[in-house]
Amino acid sequence: MTNLSKTFKTGEMVSIPGRYECLTCKYGGTKTEVQLKQGVIFPMCQVNSIKDATWQLLGRDGASAR
């Protein structure tokens, strides 16, 4: 368990700017990442044409800089 295991659905508003991965693609063996800014709406997954995709936060913008 990590504290980055937050998931979000298509249509929700992004409150944490960063990189997100489509979990449906992930479970299907495909890596689909998007970079989203705060205040935008989570998109559909373009890869599998999933209208109701689930996105998992991979890393916050700025938090990964060392």
Ligand SMILES: [Zn+2]
């Ligand atoms: Zn996907």
